[in-house]
Amino acid sequence: MARKRGERVRAILATAADLLGERGYAGVNLEDVAERLDVTKGSLYYYFASKDELVTAAIEALGAEWTDRLEALPAHGPPTERLRALLREHIRIAVREHPAALRLFLVPDEWPEPQRDRIKALRHRHDAVFRAVVEEGARTGEFAVVAVDPTLQVLHAGMSQAPLWVRTDREIEQLTETLLKLVAATA
Template sequence: MTVATEPAVTPERRRAPRGSARQSIVAAATELFARRGYEATSVQEIVAAAEVTKGALYHWFGSKSELLTSIYRELLAEQTRRLAEIAAGDGPVGERLRAAALDVVEHTAEHLAELTVWARSAHLLDDEHAEATRRERRRYHDLFRDLVHEAQLAGVVRADVSATVVTHTFLSALGNIHTWFHPDGPLTFTEVGHQLVALFVDGVRAPAESAPAGGPARG
């Protein structure tokens, strides 16, 4: 399986505007991590591609691992904020759950390179930055699980499967698309994601009868 990558950063690339060193570092690191892999990419290669000094990189990031986790944590924070807004919305819970599933698919499609880099490299990290990222990821999972649980209590999502199982099944399926998706295939990543949402929504829909007395467990 291959994932589309950005064009290689070349020495001829125009120098980044003043004040955008951090953005240049993140863009160069994302491209190099995607093309060469996290372990095979050196700090020197990143600063050369970004056309900055090592001092500039270490001004923003304490290490290569912090750079990698920072790329993901910023996107995760955005995902979490968007999910919280959807979950707290006024619409019917079934519509909010579907909107949340579509939102994470579309956000993933918008940032496919960065999120694929993280999915491929996260297992290589074992430091305080990685642990902080795992805690933040659990917060996203908990918010999504709570929305599923609310939908179960409302009788619109099946209650014979725990909200935790439902949540992990959907988010894990989305997170693993990169292992088999091919950009030259008949469907775009967004189209694949929307089909996944359709399967998710249909698969968790409650039967005509209401949820069992006492309500479902979150798991």
């Protein structure tokens, strides 16, 4: 039964994350979540005590999985190659699997108080992956950055918005290379 329950929960979270990404917190209602899952609204309350709890769990699950996958990439080799791999993977996940998840990382004010901190924590862990590589590249001189923070912010902003204008593999490559310019050594 635990198996079943786990699967059910995962399905709910995935659906919620999708809708959340599409419409934001206030724009999503449980009726729609339920309908997309082909169950009734009341059933959701068997798994989650409130809309807020469901939303928090959905964001957390999505963010954790996402970061897990980035952290699973090889941690050695030249910073440029590692950053390129990170960017490509992030964009791929965003474009192919969670085209609507940008909101989960953007505009934290949108979320009700209880969720904000957890989102920030997720985002922080997520940032750390990129920060490590950028800082290493800067240290070794392979990267030239104006400053680490704005570089990371722009990297993140650019990647997260990708689903809005990127579709093909070629576009993914172009965006990846464009973002790499942010750390490129200049003439």
